Amino acid sequence: MKSDRTKVVLVGAGGRMGREISEVLLEDQRLCLGAAIESSRSPLSGRPVPGYPEIVFESDLASALSRCEVGIDFSQPEGLRSTVGSFVESRVPLVIGTTGLTPEDREFVREMGAHIPILWSPNMSLGVNLLALLAGQAARSLEGFDCEILEIHHRHKKDAPSGTALFLGEAVAQARDQALSKTGVFVRHGLTGEREPNAIGVMALRGGDVPGDHTVFFLGPGERLELTHRAESREVFARGAVRAAAFLLGRTPGFYTMADVLLSGESPGA
Numbered sequence: 001m002k003s004d005r006t007k008v009v010l011v012g013a014g015g016r017m018g019r020e021i022s023e024v025l026l027e028d029q030r031l032c033l034g035a036a037i038e039s040s041r042s043p044l045s046g047r048p049v050p051g052y053p054e055i056v057f058e059s060d061l062a063s064a065l066s067r068c069e070v071g072i073d074f075s076q077p078e079g080l081r082s083t084v085g086s087f088v089e090s091r092v093p094l095v096i097g098t099t100g101l102t103p104e105d106r107e108f109v110r111e112m113g114a115h116i117p118i119l120w121s122p123n124m125s126l127g128v129n130l131l132a133l134l135a136g137q138a139a140r141s142l143e144g145f146d147c148e149i150l151e152i153h154h155r156h157k158k159d160a161p162s163g164t165a166l167f168l169g170e171a172v173a174q175a176r177d178q179a180l181s182k183t184g185v186f187v188r189h190g191l192t193g194e195r196e197p198n199a200i201g202v203m204a205l206r207g208g209d210v211p212g213d214h215t216v217f218f219l220g221p222g223e224r225l226e227l228t229h230r231a232e233s234r235e236v237f238a239r240g241a242v243r244a245a246a247f248l249l250g251r252t253p254g255f256y257t258m259a260d261v262l263l264s265g266e267s268p269g270a
């Protein structure tokens with residue numbers, strides 16, 4: 001293991017994604033795990049991080065930030081503003097993968113880009129980010145078609161619909177010069193009446209251990225286009241998050257997305 005690698009403070013390190021990211025960092029050429037942050041109530045506190053006998057789970061983010069150069073957060077939305085505030089105070093760039101953010105939270109994160117390089121993406125995979133571009137293109141080309149989005153996630157997921165489904169819905173709405181907040185339909189039950197022509201249905205299924213499936217349907221008279229992305233494992237999100245953290249190093253303050261990482265053309269292991 002090289003000692004000159006850049007240290008990452010990982011927030012939510014004991015969660016499903018946190019564990020996956022710690023594993024990816026074990027083998028990364030540029031970045032390594034510097035600190036593993038868990039919530040103060042976590043039973044993991046003081047225990048060593050799997051694969052890192054020298055690093056224990058802790059909840060003192062301010063102290064961890066003084067030892068690290070970049071951060072990755074995959075936690076829960078409740079503590080996110082406080083986490084972002086600590087990164088801003090320490091002037092440490094931050095990648096956020098946490099979903100379930102309110103529109104106000106998202107605006108807050110965007111505004112914090114005035115102080116530090118900050119990247120939020122509800123889905124760190126290359127395929128999903130391309131899917132959003134394709135869905136926008138299809139929405140522009142298939143005038144008059146109805147658009148519906150369906151996602152499936154594991155039984156432990158706490159927010160619905162997924163941040164990725166909302167992201168895809170926004171891509172379609174934007175391509176039609178609309179706002180998902182106005183045209184999105186998130187529940188259908190009972191006597192719903194006929195479908196509104198501009199509606200974008202966004203529906204969620206939960207069960208098993210599915211890391212994340214998303215299909216964008218375009219339904220027209222006599223034909224149907226289905227654009228599907230299936231994540232086979234959480235590793236794809238972990239690799240994307242680590243790549244995003246490397247991308248933020250040395251950047252000027254600003255709000256970035258995975259599209260910026262993809263368009264930068266920097267190779268994953270550069």
Ligand SMILES: NC(=O)c1ccc[n+]([C@@H]2O[C@H](COP(=O)([O-])OP(=O)(O)OC[C@H]3O[C@@H](n4cnc5c(N)ncnc54)[C@H](OP(=O)(O)O)[C@@H]3O)[C@@H](O)[C@H]2O)c1
Pocket residue numbers: 011012013014015016017018037038039040041042043074075076077078079080083096097098099100121122123124125237
């Ligand atoms: N962007 C993407 O590509 C992507 C991909 C997959 C998942 N996600 C999102 O990433 C988030 C995490 O997913 P997950 O499946 O890993 O969830 P998880 O297993 O519940 O892990 C979240 C971890 O964060 C900890 N945590 C909560 N609040 C915290 C705080 N304020 N400070 C430090 N740690 C805190 C939790 O500890 P406690 O259990 O003690 O509360 C838990 O260990 C979710 O929002 C999920 O939707 C995003």
